[in-house]
Amino acid sequence: MAMISVNHLQRDFVQRHSRTWHRHPTVVHAVRDLSFQVQAGEIFGLLGQNGAGKTTTIKTLTTLLLPTGGQATVAGLDVARDYKAIRQQINFIFGGELGLYRRLSARDNLIYFGSLYKLPPTTLVQRADTLLAQVGLSAEADHLVETFSKGMTQKLQIARGLINIPKVLFMDEPTIGLDAISVQNLHQIILQAKKSGTTIVLTTHYLPEAELLCDHLIVIDHGQEVASGTVADVIAQGQKIAPKAQIASLEEAYITLIERSAAHV
Numbered sequence: 001m002a003m004i005s006v007n008h009l010q011r012d013f014v015q016r017h018s019r020t021w022h023r024h025p026t027v028v029h030a031v032r033d034l035s036f037q038v039q040a041g042e043i044f045g046l047l048g049q050n051g052a053g054k055t056t057t058i059k060t061l062t063t064l065l066l067p068t069g070g071q072a073t074v075a076g077l078d079v080a081r082d083y084k085a086i087r088q089q090i091n092f093i094f095g096g097e098l099g100l101y102r103r104l105s106a107r108d109n110l111i112y113f114g115s116l117y118k119l120p121p122t123t124l125v126q127r128a129d130t131l132l133a134q135v136g137l138s139a140e141a142d143h144l145v146e147t148f149s150k151g152m153t154q155k156l157q158i159a160r161g162l163i164n165i166p167k168v169l170f171m172d173e174p175t176i177g178l179d180a181i182s183v184q185n186l187h188q189i190i191l192q193a194k195k196s197g198t199t200i201v202l203t204t205h206y207l208p209e210a211e212l213l214c215d216h217l218i219v220i221d222h223g224q225e226v227a228s229g230t231v232a233d234v235i236a237q238g239q240k241i242a243p244k245a246q247i248a249s250l251e252e253a254y255i256t257l258i259e260r261s262a263a264h265v
């Protein structure tokens with residue numbers, strides 16, 4: 001079953017310039033005619049260069065931005081119309097984002113965010129403690145977030161993202177700034193969330209991470225699809241356009257596909 005369905009999605013931005021000699025605003029086509037599906041219970045990767053349109057796609061699917069064209073549904077609900085219902089069923093984590101209350105403890109942050117989803121208080125405390133244990137923050141449960149390192153903050157963000165047992169968890173560069181062991185822990189948490197039935201959509205610039213985690217993925221450039229499918233499918237697509245090269249990894253395929261796409265812009 002498709003948990004997310006994206007059909008000819010488009011999102012334009014009007015960019016106004018500060019310089020007076022730029023009389024007219026320009027239109028940036030951040031996402032153009034993008035179509036893909038994410039199956040329930042899978043980990044889906046959204047890959048692309050800086051400015052490719054990944055965050056814009058995620059913001060549209062999480063109802064933070066309205067599409068300017070096309071349609072998208074999440075859990076069968078229309079992102080342009082059913083934003084309240086969608087927000088109850090999903091959660092999202094943007095890399096490097098704060099969005100936590102620095103003067104509250106880790107546990108109180110989780111209890112506060114959980115209360116927004118109307119979870120009963122007793123369930124909430126239990127859930128907060130389970131998640132803190134899962135991300136390795138049990139010892140710091142009562143510490144204020146302002147005392148946390150970047151990695152600890154990111155772990156708490158992950159726990160916050162799972163507090164409402166979301167049907168879909170969107171993660172924009174979740175491992176940015178984490179040390180190697182924290183990255184490994186986070187991968188385990190992501191795989192555990194998938195095992196419990198959460199559908200996960202993530203963006204990452206670390207291709208080995210995408211290769212390790214993603215069931216399916218899409219590579220986009222200038223807001224458009226360049227390749228999609230399983231890791232093996234994308235490697236095959238890279239190999240097809242560079243038959244003389246020995247393409248053995250997602251990273252090699254990605255570079256080949258993006259270089260080919262850039263040559264055609």
Ligand SMILES: Nc1ncnc2c1ncn2[C@@H]1O[C@H](COP(=O)(O)OP(=O)(O)OP(=O)(O)O)[C@@H](O)[C@H]1O
Nearest residue numbers: 013014015028030049050051052053054055056057
């Ligand atoms: N609010 C905005 N106003 C104008 N242009 C925007 C806005 N947000 C994004 N853009 C433009 O849309 C394009 C896609 O940006 P987006 O943030 O989606 O890229 P990205 O793939 O997430 O990049 P990165 O990997 O650097 O995070 C870029 O050209 C960007 O400048």
